Amino acid sequence: MTRDALLTDRYELAMLLGYLRAGMAGRRATCELFVRRLPASRPFLVTAGLERIVKKLLDLRFHDDEIEWLASQPALAAAFTPEARRYLRELRFRGDLWAMPEGTVAFPDEPLLRVEAALPEAQLVETLLLSIVNHDARVATKAARVALAAGARPCFEFGARRTHEEAAVDAARAAYVGGFAGTSNEEAGRRWGVPVSGTCAHMWVLSFAEEGEEASFRAYAEAFPGGTTLLVDTYDTLRGVERAVAAAGPALGGVRLDSGDLAALSVGARARLDAAGLGHAKVVASGDLNEYKIRALDARGAKIDVFGVGTDVVATPDAPALGAVYKLVEVESASGAPRPVAKRSEGKATWPGAKQVFRTRRGGRFAGDEVALASERREGAEPLLVKWIEGGKPARALPALAAVREHAMAEVAALPEELKAIAERYENSYPVRISPALRELAEHAWAEKVEVMS
Amino acid sequence: MTRDALLTDRYELAMLLGYLRAGMAGRRATCELFVRRLPASRPFLVTAGLERIVKKLLDLRFHDDEIEWLASQPALAAAFTPEARRYLRELRFRGDLWAMPEGTVAFPDEPLLRVEAALPEAQLVETLLLSIVNHDARVATKAARVALAAGARPCFEFGARRTHEEAAVDAARAAYVGGFAGTSNEEAGRRWGVPVSGTCAHMWVLSFAEEGEEASFRAYAEAFPGGTTLLVDTYDTLRGVERAVAAAGPALGGVRLDSGDLAALSVGARARLDAAGLGHAKVVASGDLNEYKIRALDARGAKIDVFGVGTDVVATPDAPALGAVYKLVEVESASGAPRPVAKRSEGKATWPGAKQVFRTRRGGRFAGDEVALASERREGAEPLLVKWIEGGKPARALPALAAVREHAMAEVAALPEELKAIAERYENSYPVRISPALRELAEHAWAEKVEVMS
Numbered sequence: 007m008t009r010d011a012l013l014t015d016r017y018e019l020a021m022l023l024g025y026l027r028a029g030m031a032g033r034r035a036t037c038e039l040f041v042r043r044l045p046a047s048r049p050f051l052v053t054a055g056l057e058r059i060v061k062k063l064l065d066l067r068f069h070d071d072e073i074e075w076l077a078s079q080p081a082l083a084a085a086f087t088p089e090a091r092r093y094l095r096e097l098r099f100r101g102d103l104w105a106m107p108e109g110t111v112a113f114p115d116e117p118l119l120r121v122e123a124a125l126p127e128a129q130l131v132e133t134l135l136l137s138i139v140n141h142d143a144r145v146a147t148k149a150a151r152v153a154l155a156a157g158a159r160p161c162f163e164f165g166a167r168r169t170h171e172e173a174a175v176d177a178a179r180a181a182y183v184g185g186f187a188g189t190s191n192e193e194a195g196r197r198w199g200v201p202v203s204g205t206c207a208h209m210w211v212l213s214f215a216e217e218g219e220e221a222s223f224r225a226y227a228e229a230f231p232g233g234t235t236l237l238v239d240t241y242d243t244l245r246g247v248e249r250a251v252a253a254a255g256p257a258l259g260g261v262r263l264d265s266g267d268l269a270a271l272s273v274g275a276r277a278r279l280d281a282a283g284l285g286h287a288k289v290v291a292s293g294d295l296n297e298y299k300i301r302a303l304d305a306r307g308a309k310i311d312v313f314g315v316g317t318d319v320v321a322t323p324d325a326p327a328l329g330a331v332y333k334l335v336e337v338e339s340a341s342g343a344p345r346p347v348a349k350r351s352e353g354k355a356t357w358p359g360a361k362q363v364f365r366t367r368r369g370g371r372f373a374g375d376e377v378a379l380a381s382e383r384r385e386g387a388e389p390l391l392v393k394w395i396e397g398g399k400p401a402r403a404l405p406a407l408a409a410v411r412e413h414a415m416a417e418v419a420a421l422p423e424e425l426k427a428i429a430e431r432y433e434n435s436y437p438v439r440i441s442p443a444l445r446e447l448a449e450h451a452w453a454e455k456v457e458v459m460s
Numbered sequence: 461m462t463r464d465a466l467l468t469d470r471y472e473l474a475m476l477l478g479y480l481r482a483g484m485a486g487r488r489a490t491c492e493l494f495v496r497r498l499p500a501s502r503p504f505l506v507t508a509g510l511e512r513i514v515k516k517l518l519d520l521r522f523h524d525d526e527i528e529w530l531a532s533q534p535a536l537a538a539a540f541t542p543e544a545r546r547y548l549r550e551l552r553f554r555g556d557l558w559a560m561p562e563g564t565v566a567f568p569d570e571p572l573l574r575v576e577a578a579l580p581e582a583q584l585v586e587t588l589l590l591s592i593v594n595h596d597a598r599v600a601t602k603a604a605r606v607a608l609a610a611g612a613r614p615c616f617e618f619g620a621r622r623t624h625e626e627a628a629v630d631a632a633r634a635a636y637v638g639g640f641a642g643t644s645n646e647e648a649g650r651r652w653g654v655p656v657s658g659t660c661a662h663m664w665v666l667s668f669a670e671e672g673e674e675a676s677f678r679a680y681a682e683a684f685p686g687g688t689t690l691l692v693d694t695y696d697t698l699r700g701v702e703r704a705v706a707a708a709g710p711a712l713g714g715v716r717l718d719s720g721d722l723a724a725l726s727v728g729a730r731a732r733l734d735a736a737g738l739g740h741a742k743v744v745a746s747g748d749l750n751e752y753k754i755r756a757l758d759a760r761g762a763k764i765d766v767f768g769v770g771t772d773v774v775a776t777p778d779a780p781a782l783g784a785v786y787k788l789v790e791v792e793s794a795s796g797a798p799r800p801v802a803k804r805s806e807g808k809a810t811w812p813g814a815k816q817v818f819r820t821r822r823g824g825r826f827a828g829d830e831v832a833l834a835s836e837r838r839e840g841a842e843p844l845l846v847k848w849i850e851g852g853k854p855a856r857a858l859p860a861l862a863a864v865r866e867h868a869m870a871e872v873a874a875l876p877e878e879l880k881a882i883a884e885r886y887e888n889s890y891p892v893r894i895s896p897a898l899r900e901l902a903e904h905a906w907a908e909k910v911e912v913m914s
Contacts (some may be wrong), residue, residue, distance in 0.1 A: 009647075010625070011624070012646040012650055013620070013625040013628065013629070013645075013646075013647050014620070014646055014647075014648040015618070015620055015621070015644040015645065015646070015658055016643075016644045016645075016649075016656050016657060016658030017644065017658035017659055017660050018658075018660050018661075019646060020658055020660065020683075020684065021660055021661060021663065021664045023683060024660075024664065024679065024680055024683040025667070027679070027682070027683040028682075028683070029677045030667065032862040033667070035667065037663070071650075072650065074648075075649070075650040076646070079649075079656065079657075081656075081657060081684065081686070081688075082684075084683065084685055084686065085683045085684060086686055094850075114728040125667060126480055132621075132663070133620050133621050133625075134625055135623060136621035136622075137620055137621055137622075137623065137625035137628055138624075138625060140621060140622055141623060141624040141625075141627075164469070166468070166469055166587050166591055166678055166780060167469070167586075167587050167590035167591055167594060167595070167786075168590075168591075168592075168594055168781050168782075168783075169591065169595060169624075169627070170591060170592075170595040170623075170624060170627035170630060170631075171464070171467040171587075171588055171591035171595075171783075172467070172624065172626035172627065173593060173595075173623070173624035173626065173627040174591055175467070176624060177624075191468075191469065191470075192466040192467075192468055192469070192470055192472065192473060192529075192530070193463075193466040193467050193468075193469075195466075195529070195533075196466055196525075196526065196529040202470050202533065203470060204469055204470030204471035204472075204473075204474055204533075204535075205471055205533060206471050206478075207471050207472075207475060207586075208475065208476055208772070208786045208787075208788075209475065209491070209586070209787070210478065210802050212788045212791065212801040212802075212803060213479070213484065213487070213489065213579060213788060213791050213801075215791055215799045215801045216792060216793045216794060216795075217794070218801065224487055225478060225481075227476055228481070228482075229474075229477060229478040229481045229482070229538065230478070230535065230536075230539060231538055232476065232534075232538065234533070238633045242804055259602065261468075306740065311903045317781045317783075318780075321780045322780070323779040323780045325778045326775045326776070326780035327622050327623075327771045327774075327775040327777060328622075329622075329771075330866070332621075332644045333662070333663070334662075334663045334666045334667060337666065337667050337669055339669060339670045340670060340671070341670075345669045345670065346668075347666040347667075347669045349662050349666060349694055362763070418820055
């Protein structure tokens, strides 16, 4: 049983009730979700969260206790008529959802998804859709950058403890979409099928306070004989490596370094593992890693086979919030005609009308995008937005998560090289043009606004 | 039905199974949760999340499908014996929980909570406890800073769309604990009783594309006649104020500004409201606000009565992750004797032994803290950690959320003035001393480690 209807802002509910009261509940509205700009360190966006969105829209409903709670709110009381109560009880998402397939790479001004629905439905889902995209795409994009830095070496998401416990589950999923190999998060494995793996923690070693580090390693290797990865930095890291070798022998799958000078320690660990004939054993590194630090470790000759990334992929400190917005672009007028609309606020103006994004490739690589009206067609360019829900029913099957991840990795691979380089800011941005027809509509819509205002 | 047991890292489960296999499941362990250091812009921490922790610990259990999922994992198979399965099915949190009351102000090195339980239980809950504290205290602390900047003017949390949809609910709760007046998040109202309020959005105004802004205001004021707050910046902000006055008249509760030069626009809005005899109508401002911007707006003479704060309070961009850790500090040895333990990793060393925090006040203000052994006593100082769960049962009643908020606000008020000033870094930190007995134990514990290692 999903409980998503109240995962929203008060004003969405207030406006919904207001539309009912104003007799506008039957008007058709089109809203689009997009980012106006990206953080300086993000030359592209990996979209994520679509499966979550589709499932939540298909399941959307108000439960009785939720309706009673809303009914108890004095600020809503004036508009909370018996008709409103019935409307909420019967409310389902009966509109259409268009979106870029999950894992598609996107850029500013491009609608990532489009909702076409009755005005109250289109309004109600705003907050939830933004929460999902702003969270999941933020994490997937960071993961893609970390994975670019790591190249062929697998990255695992270890960040559950640095974010809200439920956000952690979806962060693990998003990191996997972005190209990570797996997560330490058990629930992400159960709920989403993300591969789960883990090593051991300092607490294990410390629990054998009397018996000592080597005894702790031996006990762990006995419990998990198939390729144990042991955490070696509780006391002295390189002596820890030697003890891991002594305790697990050829069954040692790897050692994990979680503190100190990872470049120097990884070289020392590698040498000790090789000297013991354990060339197959991996050196796993963790501890506040990100794409910049992985590059720096490589530059210093670190010998690391696997990266564990926590805080940086879930909290994305270099770009801690994504600013996706959800805007009305067209609404049925009283006469029944669809009317493109736009907002003129300073620095927050929007493009009116239902839109499509056309992507052109050259030699397999992305060569440029065009944001056009949904009614336009472009020979030889790929329309990125496709229909996922039609009239409240599934319009196409959701791809498996592993396929989403492969799609995302292929998308990132097809980016221009300069956008795949790891930098804190980028000289050039990916070319996104606005179609002439859209520009014309915008002039028209904005001019209309001025009239309305005068 | 809570589903929290898998909101954890794989290694917690693996170690739990390992303790069972090593015959250590009955050993008593003590773990403490604390921060080693705080971000430069955080001279204090407002603890938050305790009610969530207590409820989750009291409800902790593995459901059958969760156990089956774990049983399906090849990496755990070797240790997943029938006894282990039975253990998981019967597992409850049967230990003790000590913690600072929610909303207490805390500092680095101070245990915020202490778990005393069987080793596998103490291990299992690590990730979940860290997720909750790292999220909730991060948000509550930021909220406290924003509320300090706002002074008597209320702040509302508007950030649901900038964070994961479930994190948003608990962020709203944490912001309220930190001193916010309420939230826009409906579910935070239903679930936690946080006061909910909202205004209206640009989409409302744009939906009346044909009818115009003033008609949209009139319709909203009719739907919600009791003190409507109208968003006035969709087209031209100050003309929007005039239209709001014309549409709602004396029923106008306020206007919201969400873009542009908030200082200048608030002065213009105030003047227009006053000229219309609407001295009671509030000027509400939102749009990427935080404690620094509120100070800057005040310095420019802004006339703002209410602040809406979104991204900054949920994503806390100036300190996007809190680094609280959870460490084993004492464990029963094979002989049954409790043994203090510590970790020596570079830059990550810990203080051994079960601890208490004693706070001294002078003239009502906090004068200094001492981290001591739990067995120590200090005349005239307040011990901050109290028992919430004993043997898996509630040991005291949880305070109501409004009381938690009052406690937090009183705590912040009792801070030294220089820590309440809004700055990006602080010259002096709050004095926290380590008791001589704890220092002596640490020397002893560390010396033991060196022996074990040699």
